[in-house]
Amino acid sequence: MSTLVVEAVSRNFGGVQALSDVSLAVEPGERRLIIGPNGAGKTTLFNMLSGAFAVSGGRIILLDRDITHLPPYERAKMGLARTFQITNLFPHLTVLENVLLALQAMDDTAFSLLRSMRANDHLFRAAGALLDSWGLTAIADQAAKDISYGEKRQVDVILGMAMQPKVLLLDEPTAGLSAAEVVRVVGMIRSLPRDVTILMIEHDMDVAFELADRITVLHQGRLIAEGDRDAIRNNPQVNEIYLGAE
Amino acid sequence: MTGPLPWRALAAISVVAVSISLALPYLLTPYYLGLVVKMIIFALFAMSFDLLIGYTGMASLGHAAYFGIAAYATGLLALRLEWNVWLALPAGVLIAAITAALFGLLALRARGSYFLMITLALSQVLWGVAFGWRSLTGGEDGLPDVPRPDLGLPWSLADDTPFYYFVVFIVGVGTLLLIRIVSSPFGHALRGIRESETRMLALGYNVWRYKFVAFVLAGTFAGLAGCLYVYLNRYVSPGYVHVVMSAEVLLMVVLGGAGTLFGPAIGAVLFVWLENMISSYTERWLMLLGLVYVLVGMFAPNGLTGLVRDLLNRRTGS
């Protein structure tokens, strides 16, 4: 059973055909890279997978369940996590509080009105440990709006990973990062266990080819190629798009 | 970081506040004691609104609806049916909660400016009923002669001092509950919703449910304040649910600093004091109120606590 199946999915909004007839199937534990020039529809696809955008046609099946019309938070509860192309943190909360929110979501006490936050010691410890494993303990008490861009991107990825998802959608996790930060993020992605299935949008071809099991190429809202690294590297159409676009 | 002040500071302030509040009846004249009671009641009202606007980020223009409907309910029950306070007060609060639930179901169908308009429209409809249904509500004249609560204690709440302690106690309990709520995982989630709804959804939170419960809680505590207010004044009128009342509580919250619970309470105290002072000098209260809105909107949208925080940040160079 494929973990994620996208069947002939399209999105038409305001007269613009953002995606047409895109189909793909991702296997359990696979690292699937989604690449393509700007405007290809990559983030639109992610938005439809996570439920932020409605589907104009087609179906999405996650873990054997049709989630096409399921609201975003239900998909998240099923184990679908995502990060955002435009960093989406909780700006006035501290970095620690940001991570706490991510961890709290799956905790039984998430709707508890009269329990003190401090009683959730296990969550505080887990958040601290998570930040520590990323080397970000130093910024734990800073407001998320005050940290550097690179740190914000990393926290965005942490929030996606914190829920220990079954399927993780990473939207350009390395965008705008310094070389050292890219290495750290790639290392963290690498270290994710194989029971997490990962879809990742990337512009950095080196990173993409380094991490990919299979690659899907989108262009102007259509799927134009799919295959393993060699197949894509040697695909004439793909080369033309990328070389031509330079 | 927004949220209640650090615990130690809060505890210290609480001790001082409690001591002063217990001593006040022996320090003030009945007139000023009554004013302090009004301040405390509006502090509760403002804190209830802070839960909605400061913590969850839902700006509403009709919060007076729950304040007023509870006042009318309790007033009517105490006056017409002669219910005693043990029934009339909870009944008033319950009616406020139910109204908030119904209005919340409607208003939460929308967001942003629609939400603002709908909350205003709903509360004004309530005003229209209060104004128009003379046989029930007394219309424009309101309901006078609502009796003070009779607790069955040796001290009559018709007297200023026992009534003062009664209000302090109830508002104190309400405040402790509110503090508990905002410091809970639920409260933490509300702040997340304020900061980024899309992220909260992506994390798996049923954002609508949180917003709805926050809306109802805010309305419930506003209702509690309303019940106390009708007992204080022994009177209720359509003004309790009018948009001007909603606008006033909005200003109290903004003036004090939204999202701090403590700030809006201070904002309420300040507002009541200013209103009292200014209206003794001029009839142009509404115009001056409008001016304050314009000034706050232009120069201090984060309120006094925001200004203080900015000053502190500038001092420490962060």
Add this chain to the structure above:
Amino acid sequence: MTFWVLQILNGISFGMLLFLLAAGLSLIYGLLKILNLTHGSFYLLGGYVGLVVVHATGSFILAVLIGSLAIALIGIVMERVFLRRFHLQEMPQVLLTFGFLFIFSDFAILMWGADPQTMPKPELFGSSIQIGPFVYPSYRLFIIGFGLVVAALLWWLQEGTRFGAMIRAGVDDEETARAMGINVSLLFTLVFALGAFLAALGGVMGGPIFGVYPGADFEILLLGFVVVIIGGLGSLKGALAGGLLVGLLDNFGKVFFPEFALFTIFAPMVVILAVRPTGLFGRE
């Protein structure tokens, strides 16, 4: 039968005034993304200024022109001096427009007193006319016609002129509109002024029927909001449809249930929220 026709005409004529108000509100929101709480004041002040002009000159036409233009001027000052710097910031805008609502409300009482005042009808439409078996005030018929003309003009403005095209571009995507060379800043001021103009126009036109009185600002603001909730914020069609609907409902409400008049407009508002929260013609 006569009763129904008369009441329907009453409702429609009031609905036209509501349309003028809601159209302005929608235009301002659509482009500037401001929910203008001061809009009720524009209506109120339009009425008062119109009244002053009528008393001074005896000319209704002058009252309409000067009343609307004066308030449009106030709108320009408000937008340029106060609201402009808080573009897309909801809370300062709410505080500012609320503030001005209160200031103008009290100012009107200060200037013209707390008693309701009447405005004389223009001589041309001063009496009732006979249409078949019915006798009906010609002024109200004039309002209906006038409203339709304004609606048509606004529609033409929006769909058939470059100005309208620029507005639509600005509504859709401000960034792109700017990039295309549209003077968005001037557009903002003009549209805000137009909105204020329309509201004041409603206030002057409504004067002879409903009088000019303190509190009209809050009353009409509420109704204006109900109109755009039902019709859809940002839509001219919605303003007209909603205006007519609310005008009719408000009128029938006052006739049949004077104690619960607001309930008749409450019900359709609830239905719309349950079924189509963005209004009949709203976007998003």
